[in-house]
Amino acid sequence: MNPLAKLNTFFNRIPLHLAVVVMCLLWVIPTVGLFITSFRSRQAVRESGWWTVFGSQPVVGQSEYNTYCASCHGADGKEIANADLSDPAVLAKYVRAINMLVYLRDPAQGHPQLTNPPLPSNATEAQSILAPILTYMGTLAGQKNTTGQLTLDNYLDALVGYKGTANYASDCANKVPSTLAIYNCNASDLLNQAGMGRAFINTIIVAIPATLLPIFFGALAAYAFAWLDFKGRHWMFALLVGLQIVPLQMVLVPIARLYVTLGIQSTFLAIWLFHTGFGLPYAIYLMRNFISSLPREIFESVYLDGANHWVAFRSMALPLAMPAIASLGIFQFLWVWNDFLVAKVFLTNKPVLTVQITNLIDPLGNNWNILTGAAFLSFLLPMIVFFVFQRYFARGLLSGSVKG
Amino acid sequence: MPIVPKIMKQGRLAPFYYLAPALLIMFIFIVYPTFNTLVLSFTNKSGTASAATVCVAGQPCWGVFDDYRYAFTSPEMLIALRNNALWLILMVPATVAIGLIFALLADRVRYESLAKSIIFMPMAISFIGAGVIWRFVYYVNTSGGAQIGLLDAILVKLGFQPVAWLSDPRINNFALMIVGLWLWAGFCMTILSAAVKGLPSEVLEAARVDGAGEWQVFWTIMLPMILPTIIVVTTTLVINILKIFDIVFVMTNGNFGTEVIANRMFQLIVTDVGKSSAIAVVLILLTIPVMIFNVRRFRAEEAAR
Numbered sequence: 001m002n003p004l005a006k007l008n009t010f011f012n013r014i015p016l017h018l019a020v021v022v023m024c025l026l027w028v029i030p031t032v033g034l035f036i037t038s039f040r041s042r043q044a045v046r047e048s049g050w051w052t053v054f055g056s057q058p059v060v061g062q063s064e065y066n067t068y069c070a071s072c073h074g075a076d077g078k079e080i081a082n083a084d085l086s087d088p089a090v091l092a093k094y095v096r097a098i099n100m101l102v103y104l105r106d107p108a109q110g111h112p113q114l115t116n117p118p119l120p121s122n123a124t125e126a127q128s129i130l131a132p133i134l135t136y137m138g139t140l141a142g143q144k145n146t147t148g149q150l151t152l153d154n155y156l157d158a159l160v161g162y163k164g165t166a167n168y169a170s171d172c173a174n175k176v177p178s179t180l181a182i183y184n185c186n187a188s189d190l191l192n193q194a195g196m197g198r199a200f201i202n203t204i205i206v207a208i209p210a211t212l213l214p215i216f217f218g219a220l221a222a223y224a225f226a227w228l229d230f231k232g233r234h235w236m237f238a239l240l241v242g243l244q245i246v247p248l249q250m251v252l253v254p255i256a257r258l259y260v261t262l263g264i265q266s267t268f269l270a271i272w273l274f275h276t277g278f279g280l281p282y283a284i285y286l287m288r289n290f291i292s293s294l295p296r297e298i299f300e301s302v303y304l305d306g307a308n309h310w311v312a313f314r315s316m317a318l319p320l321a322m323p324a325i326a327s328l329g330i331f332q333f334l335w336v337w338n339d340f341l342v343a344k345v346f347l348t349n350k351p352v353l354t355v356q357i358t359n360l361i362d363p364l365g366n367n368w369n370i371l372t373g374a375a376f377l378s379f380l381l382p383m384i385v386f387f388v389f390q391r392y393f394a395r396g397l398l399s400g401s402v403k404g
Numbered sequence: 405m406p407i408v409p410k411i412m413k414q415g416r417l418a419p420f421y422y423l424a425p426a427l428l429i430m431f432i433f434i435v436y437p438t439f440n441t442l443v444l445s446f447t448n449k450s451g452t453a454s455a456a457t458v459c460v461a462g463q464p465c466w467g468v469f470d471d472y473r474y475a476f477t478s479p480e481m482l483i484a485l486r487n488n489a490l491w492l493i494l495m496v497p498a499t500v501a502i503g504l505i506f507a508l509l510a511d512r513v514r515y516e517s518l519a520k521s522i523i524f525m526p527m528a529i530s531f532i533g534a535g536v537i538w539r540f541v542y543y544v545n546t547s548g549g550a551q552i553g554l555l556d557a558i559l560v561k562l563g564f565q566p567v568a569w570l571s572d573p574r575i576n577n578f579a580l581m582i583v584g585l586w587l588w589a590g591f592c593m594t595i596l597s598a599a600v601k602g603l604p605s606e607v608l609e610a611a612r613v614d615g616a617g618e619w620q621v622f623w624t625i626m627l628p629m630i631l632p633t634i635i636v637v638t639t640t641l642v643i644n645i646l647k648i649f650d651i652v653f654v655m656t657n658g659n660f661g662t663e664v665i666a667n668r669m670f671q672l673i674v675t676d677v678g679k680s681s682a683i684a685v686v687l688i689l690l691t692i693p694v695m696i697f698n699v700r701r702f703r704a705e706e707a708a709r
Contacts, residue, residue: 013512016509016512016513017513019509020506020509020510020513020515020519023506023509023519023523024519024522024523027522027523027525027526027586027589028522028525029554030537030538030540030541030554030586031525031526031537033537033540033541033554034536034537034540037540045552046549046552047549047550047552048550048552049550049551049552049553049554049557050552051554051557217425217426217429218426220422220423220425220426221422221423221425221426221427223422224418224419224422224423227412228414228418228419228422229414229419230419230423238699238702238703241698241699241702242695242696242698242699243430243434243435244698245643245691245694245695245698246434246438246688246691247646247647247666247684247687247688247691248647249647249666249669249670249683249684249687249688250437250438250441250684250685250687250688251433251434251437251438251441252673252680252684253437253440253441253444253451253673253677253680253681253684254436254437254440254441254444255433255437256673257451257677258437273429273433274433276429276433277429277430277432277433277434278433278434280426280429280430281430281434284426299412300412303412309412309414309418312412313422334528337530338529338530338531338532338533339530340530340531340532340649340650340653340654341649341650341670344670345670345673353530354530354532354533354650357532357533357536357654358532358653358654361536361539361654365543365545368540368543368552371536371540372536372540374536375533375536375537378529378530378532378533379529379533382528382529382530383525383528383529385528386525386528387521390521390524393528
């Protein structure tokens, strides 16, 4: 191909590349936005969008300082001699915004310290303005400003389920009484009932048996449907195809009542059994299709060698069906891992990851930082599974996506 | 179903040992409760007496079917039924179409597997997590200060007023459907992409040699050949959208006119067994046509083996 023709092809393909790239960007930006946010400090999350990390960082609190303080304290905070706001000693004395409010409302040397517009009289609102001012005073005093820096605080807060006004690590360091009342400020907090750490463990306890049990019972039944002869083989299997579509909602109430009668409500056993029941139709369907497509000569030859069905199942069908079992296992594992409804209904006092996330949601959007950390903690394992076993996952999804 | 080789003799009870555990579990957890729910849908709040007993003279009542009066005529259920219909009519075709378009486009670039991974990735995470991702995109700050939600930040930058994406009844249903589309497009793309790649290339080439344009090749050859796959993908999506729950629960909890059937059912599970069961029955009635369709398709496939 001559260079001109190559160039021509290249230009002809620009709209195609543009369409593919734009669509990929649209798909990935929401997730990337939350991911970047998960590393930003609580204050930074509240004050600016995640995309600002790519631009020049505005100095936190500077605008608030200029509005409320600069006219009497000067731009550098040194205007009033005995109330030098850039003095680290002053800052150290009034660590918390509420103390600083008392200090600033008290005129020093006859100079009013706070000017127009006056700070809101509502203490909470005044504090929310003073917090960035305090940060800026730290900047004036030559302290390092950490607001704009990336941090792992959100992940720590999410792991322990901390919903305080500052973050868990700093509140523990400052020995804030309300924190010490609930938290031990050591590794044991990772198991806090409200945290994602505990939820992670709960989810693993739920997901592993809930994946293995349907595979085991399903493989047995699949073998029977494939290589055993019995009455009703055809219509039973057709029924199974229909059972795959029964909505979860159709069985929640009776099963919940059954569990209360048996006294196993909100136990791991209850949720394992439920996931096994709802995983079986698809598990049997998938494995039967695979096992029955294995060449019959294999089974005939083992049988001629004197083996019975049990040996044929264990030494032939199971090992040869491994690709199908892998697809099924990954599909079922992710399904259980990501499930919300079943866990919400049947495991009320042992929150799994998805349930814990909804517990952390604040309708007013005041704790985005914790939520971002919590969301990505719950994505960790599915993402690894997805990227490592993508081929199997896609195959499992091909026929099993109507489950439940 | 393969014919079992005669040589493989079996004990009379052998099938029973292999099948019994699975059949028993499925009976206890799927078959029995399905019929139990049907019975409970004719009972009162606690499932202890007939639904007819709650009837009050002078008030509208459907007797033993009174829970179905709620399911079909109450304002919140009417909204839920309307919204599920909206999802089916708008979100399902849009998702299948976008999945197909992307499958066709990605097929022609060298970075196909990367591009497809990106679109497919949302399928791996929980709907609850996806809800958090999109709550953040749709977040509107009404108390002053910068907009930290991406969409409103863009609007403000362009000089418009911020929009309450999730609480404005004129747009919130569409906002939720976008989330559904984002989640499911990758699924449609993956399956349709496999179908497109499976098309015999000689047929397509022959048409191109005969002078057919790409557009013509698509409409007259590709589309008819992948139509069965499109139907499978669509029915799968229909089933899942009928049961749509997590997204709505986590993003609006059915408020501001975004209620859906499955969320209404969930909200009543504890407080009203009868009504909750009636709604579940409505849900399974809606899925039965798809169930029959799938069983028929399965039998046709088996016959062709």
